[in-house]
Amino acid sequence: MSALANVQGSDLQRRRLLFQISFFLLFILAPPLDLFRFDLTQGHLYFFGMPWRLGIDALISGEATALETGLSIILFGFGPIALVAGTFIWVSWNYGRLYCGWLCPHFSVVELINKMMRRAGGKHSLWDKEPLPELQPDGSQQRPDRQFWPLTWLIALFFAFIWSLSLLSYLLPPFELYHNLWNWTLTINQFRFLLIGTCILFIEFMFARHLFCRFGCAVGLFQSLAWMANDRALVVGFDKERSELCGSDCNNACDNVCPMRLRPRTIKRHMFTCTECTQCITACEQVQARNSGTSLLHWVQDEAAVAVAKGGRLTRDDTDNGSCSLTTDKQEL
Numbered sequence: 001m002s003a004l005a006n007v008q009g010s011d012l013q014r015r016r017l018l019f020q021i022s023f024f025l026l027f028i029l030a031p032p033l034d035l036f037r038f039d040l041t042q043g044h045l046y047f048f049g050m051p052w053r054l055g056i057d058a059l060i061s062g063e064a065t066a067l068e069t070g071l072s073i074i075l076f077g078f079g080p081i082a083l084v085a086g087t088f089i090w091v092s093w094n095y096g097r098l099y100c101g102w103l104c105p106h107f108s109v110v111e112l113i114n115k116m117m118r119r120a121g122g123k124h125s126l127w128d129k130e131p132l133p134e135l136q137p138d139g140s141q142q143r144p145d146r147q148f149w150p151l152t153w154l155i156a157l158f159f160a161f162i163w164s165l166s167l168l169s170y171l172l173p174p175f176e177l178y179h180n181l182w183n184w185t186l187t188i189n190q191f192r193f194l195l196i197g198t199c200i201l202f203i204e205f206m207f208a209r210h211l212f213c214r215f216g217c218a219v220g221l222f223q224s225l226a227w228m229a230n231d232r233a234l235v236v237g238f239d240k241e242r243s244e245l246c247g248s249d250c251n252n253a254c255d256n257v258c259p260m261r262l263r264p265r266t267i268k269r270h271m272f273t274c275t276e277c278t279q280c281i282t283a284c285e286q287v288q289a290r291n292s293g294t295s296l297l298h299w300v301q302d303e304a305a306v307a308v309a310k311g312g313r314l315t316r317d318d319t320d321n322g323s324c325s326l327t328t329d330k331q332e333l
Helices: 009-029 056-060 066-095 098-102 105-121 146-169 174-182 188-207 209-216 218-228 253-257 279-289 303-310
Strands: 036-039 044-047 050-052 235-238 297-300 312-318 323-328
Touching: 009 098, 009 105, 009 146, 009 279, 066 098, 066 218, 098 218, 105 146, 105 188, 105 209, 146 174, 146 188, 174 188, 188 209, 235 303, 253 279, 279 297, 297 303
Parallel strands: none
Antiparallel strands: 036 044, 044 050, 235 297, 312 323
């Protein structure tokens, strides 16, 4: 993460987009490639092309002893779960909802539909009270165009179907499912799952995207809880000593671009659902570039992150190399 912290905002967003596209493709292709799926028809997992069994069937058929079965359950059941959970906890503890902002196939759709809605109606969501400014962080103007609404609805419907189909492929033999779909020979249960799943996901994508991410996603909530428990974890820091630049040529660009509707220039507990997407940092960088300055927002970690968690003030020690430190000043908040 320290290497990424030195990357320009626009380049960082391109890298993040590459990560999101790659993981979305992996999400779709994992079942057909047998990288990971649970086959309901056979009652066991597939992992990297190999059947992943716990050995219970062998115990029932008398081919294995209770001891062998117990060891198999520990090795192939509890062991991988502990490894995955431990890695996930470590990443969340140190970097917060990094999975959400950089990999999650749901959040990538959320961001795409946000952009389409802003293009069509001037707001990220139908529930936003006020339209966003037409002035973009890079200085361009973007006026709402109602002609983009049909495309927005079609994109939401398309990704709702893709999500529903991909989820079903994790449970049923993928090639059988895709063959039935291509030849219009879906079973009644397959058709019901795809129809109901697509409708539910379409409604969620259109009306409750970021609300689900903020309040309904257990994976996201777990990451946020682990992140909040570590005051030294990666967080967006704000240089308050130069805060006057926010009012000189800026219309709260960092707030406007945040897909989770957060205010990055505040203390950590007010950014509970931050996904580390760095869109706020990129927006600030673009605004300040017009002023021949540097971004007031950037990632901080370890000692520098403590004051953000406690309610501190970011000060610039070295304007030549851009290094920063944080001092506690709770009165400013």
